Amino acid sequence: xxxxxxxxxxxxxxxxxxxxxxxxxxxxxxxxxxxxxxxxxxxxxxxxxxxxxxxxxxxxxxxxxxxxxxxxxxxxxxxxxxxxxxxxxxxxxxxxxxxxxxxxxxxxxxxxxxxxxxxxxxxxxxxxxxxxxxxxxxxxxxxxxxxxxxxxxxxxxxxxxxxxxxxxxxxxxxxxxxxxxxxxxxxxxxxxxxxxxxxxxxxxxxxxxxxxxxxxxxxxxxxxxxxxxxxxxxxxxxxxxxxxxxxxxxxxxxxxxxxxxxxxxxxxxxxxxxxxxxxxxxxxxxxxxxxxxx
Numbered sequence: 354x355x356x357x358x359x360x361x362x363x364x365x366x367x368x369x370x371x372x373x374x375x376x377x378x379x380x381x382x383x384x385x386x387x388x389x390x391x392x393x394x395x396x397x398x399x400x401x402x403x404x405x406x407x408x409x410x411x412x413x414x415x416x417x418x419x420x421x422x423x424x425x426x427x428x429x430x431x432x433x434x435x436x437x438x439x440x441x442x443x444x445x446x447x448x449x450x451x452x453x454x455x456x457x458x459x460x461x462x463x464x465x466x467x468x469x470x471x472x473x474x475x476x477x478x479x480x481x482x483x484x485x486x487x488x489x490x491x492x493x494x495x496x497x498x499x500x501x502x503x504x505x506x507x508x509x510x511x512x513x514x515x516x517x518x519x520x521x522x523x524x525x526x527x528x529x530x531x532x533x534x535x536x537x538x539x540x541x542x543x544x545x546x547x548x549x550x551x552x553x554x555x556x557x558x559x560x561x562x563x564x565x566x567x568x569x570x571x572x573x574x575x576x577x578x579x580x581x582x583x584x585x586x587x588x589x590x591x592x593x594x595x596x597x598x599x600x601x602x603x604x605x606x607x608x609x610x611x612x613x614x615x616x617x618x619x620x621x622x623x624x625x626x627x628x629x630x631x632x633x634x635x636x637x638x639x640x641x642x643x644x645x646x647x
Contacts, residue, residue, distance in 0.1 A: 367424045370417060373620045377413045380627030381406035384637070391640035397475040398464070399637075401457045402630060404484050408453060409623030412446035415439060416619040420516045436518035441499045443519065443619070447595075449491030451550040454588050456483045461581050462557035466564045494546055501537065516612065517619070547595060554588055583630050590625070594618045 388394045388403035419439070423429050463474050498520060505527045515522040520538075558581070565577045597614045631637045 363424070367421075370616070370620065371421060373624050374413055374417050374421070377620065377624040377627075378410055380624065380631075381410045383641075384627050384630065385410075387637060387640045387644065390644060393643075394636060394640050397460050397480045398457070400480050401453055401460060401484065404487070405450065405453050405457075405626065408446050408449045409626055412443070412450065412619055413623045415442045415446060416517045431513075431518070436513075436523075437499060437502060439518040440502060440520060440523070441495055443517070444495035444498060445492045447618075448494050448546055449488055450591065451547070451554075452487035452491055453484070454584070454591070455550050455554045456487055457584050458554045458557045458588070459483075461584060462561055464580065465561050465577050494541075497537070497541060515615070517615075519615070521611070547592075551592055558585070583634060586629055587622075587626055591618075591622055594622060 385403050385406040388399045388406075416439070419431060460475055460480075464471050467474065502520065502523055505523070507528045508523075508526045509528050510526055513522050513526065561577075561581060565574050568574045568577060594614060594617050631641070
């Protein structure tokens with residue numbers, strides 16, 4: 354399990370990955386603690402942002418912990434069930450992230466298109482229900498994929514040319530028939546798990562843009578766009594990376610490219626989320642200063 358197969362690049366790559374991991378954990382933990390501790394952030398938007406931070410920390414830890422352990426100990430052996438478990442939880446956390454981003458888009462829709470009823474519509478009960486649904490659906494949607502992987506009867510090799518267990522490298526190693534799995538991946542993985550959340554995320558933005566364009570003042574339009582910019586940036590970044598990772602052809606030639614894209618998906622995006630939401634968010638900055646008593 355290596356990220357880079359270039360001689361002499363393993364140590365620098367490990368240092369970079371370790372720094373990214375530590376920054377991801379510290380950044381998302383900071384966001385989560387601020388949301389929990391500062392009463393000014395006890396709003397629906399930051400409630401979902403706290404859930405997103407939990408998902409990001411879980412996703413990065415689930416995907417990178419084995420790579421870090423392997424580099425430190427030199428033990429490259431990973432039990433089969435541990436590999437399948439990693440496939441399952443990676444899929445769950447990615448699915449959870451997409452669903453939470455969808456819920457956050459509807460929160461922004463209500464805030465901009467129906468501001469007078471925002472607190473009544475997005476009350477604590479509704480927010481908690483949306484978050485629970487996102488978590489449960491995320492953990493259930495991946496079950497069929499894991500069952501299909503468990504149905505593989507044999508593998509051509511026990512060496513995975515990747516830095517974590519994922520569906521694509523397992524499919525490449527399997528000597529079982531892939532026709533049904535390929536069809537199921539297209540129907541379930543592409544349309545249900547990816548395109549459907551994408552559509553449900555961007556549909557509210559159509560109404561948001563229409564509502565913003567009806568605002569007479571330039572300052573009002575700028576403020577409305579500003580409240581959505583962080584969320585929209587994360588959505589565009591994440592879906593672009595997912596398309597590059599899972600919808601590009603799988604071959605030996607682009608394997609190094611896929612590893613890099615995978616690293617962006619499971620490490621760089623969770624690292625960037627706290628930066629995007631904090632650098633452009635005055636509420637988070639103010640909460641941070643209050644907690645430090647500045």
